Amino acid sequence: xxxxxxxxxxxxxxxxxxxxxxxxxxxxxxxxxxxxxxxxxxxxxxxxxxxxxxxxxxxxxxxxxxxxxxxxxxxxxxxxxxxxxxxxxxxxxxxxxxxxxxxxxxxxxxxxxxx
Amino acid sequence: xxxxxxxxxxxxxxxxxxxxxxxxxxxxxxxxxxxxxxxxxxxxxxxxxxxxxxxxxxxxxxxxxxxxxxxxxxxxxxxxxxxxxxxxxxxxxxxxxxxxxxxxxxxxxxxxxxx
Numbered sequence: 001x002x003x004x005x006x007x008x009x010x011x012x013x014x015x016x017x018x019x020x021x022x023x024x025x026x027x028x029x030x031x032x033x034x035x036x037x038x039x040x041x042x043x044x045x046x047x048x049x050x051x052x053x054x055x056x057x058x059x060x061x062x063x064x065x066x067x068x069x070x071x072x073x074x075x076x077x078x079x080x081x082x083x084x085x086x087x088x089x090x091x092x093x094x095x096x097x098x099x100x101x102x103x104x105x106x107x108x109x110x111x112x113x114x115x
Numbered sequence: 116x117x118x119x120x121x122x123x124x125x126x127x128x129x130x131x132x133x134x135x136x137x138x139x140x141x142x143x144x145x146x147x148x149x150x151x152x153x154x155x156x157x158x159x160x161x162x163x164x165x166x167x168x169x170x171x172x173x174x175x176x177x178x179x180x181x182x183x184x185x186x187x188x189x190x191x192x193x194x195x196x197x198x199x200x201x202x203x204x205x206x207x208x209x210x211x212x213x214x215x216x217x218x219x220x221x222x223x224x225x226x227x228x229x230x
Contacts, residue, residue, distance in 0.1 A: 040225075041223065042206045042208065042222065043160070044220075088158060098216055099217055108158060108159060
């Protein structure tokens with residue numbers, strides 16, 4: 001079955017530690033995205049990538065970093081510079097860059113808690 | 116400036132009754148799209164319905180309809196014959212065509228369906 005996997009589902013870290021969230025897709029999609037969701041809020045775009053070895057900042061990129069070395073993988077690192085890292089993180093992919101979520105496929109998300 | 120406003124943090128509806136979730140938006144772009152998404156407690160984002168700014172008729176998708184009032188800049192979601200499985204967070208979102216692929220979300224409305 002094609003889809004997007006994110007691991008782990010729940011992640012706990014101490015303040016000051018970097019943490020990397022995994023996102024893998026086997027849909028052969030070119031574009032991938034990372035979103036952040038805070039309680040009671042909608043999604044906000046962190047980073048996106050249209051193609052391997054290329055990525056762009058979204059609306060809230062400060063304190064985050066990404067890499068796109070393989071088409072299938074788009075890991076997100078939450079650095080110690082991110083002031084409020086506790087949130088729900090969703091990864092998505094699409095065949096082409098798209099703002100229409102009918103074209104985006106979402107992973108199950110990772111809930112990160114930093115104490 | 117906030118571009119999508121959902122004024123109802125929480126709503127209750129009796130099973131089998133209809134419910135309206137409010138959404139107002141602000142844009143100066145004449146071409147835009149409006150979306151509603153459902154997010155169950157599991158976290159995935161489920162696309163429900165889409166309305167383009169130039170669409171003459173209100174969009175409908177099964178039990179979902181979008182009450183689009185362009186002059187008032189409102190795009191309310193109507194769910195008919197509510198079911199227990201409709202209990203979830205609902206997000207209104209907008210994509211401005213000059214904004215490329217980015218989508219802006221409202222804060223969401225949590226719907227509780229009572230048996």
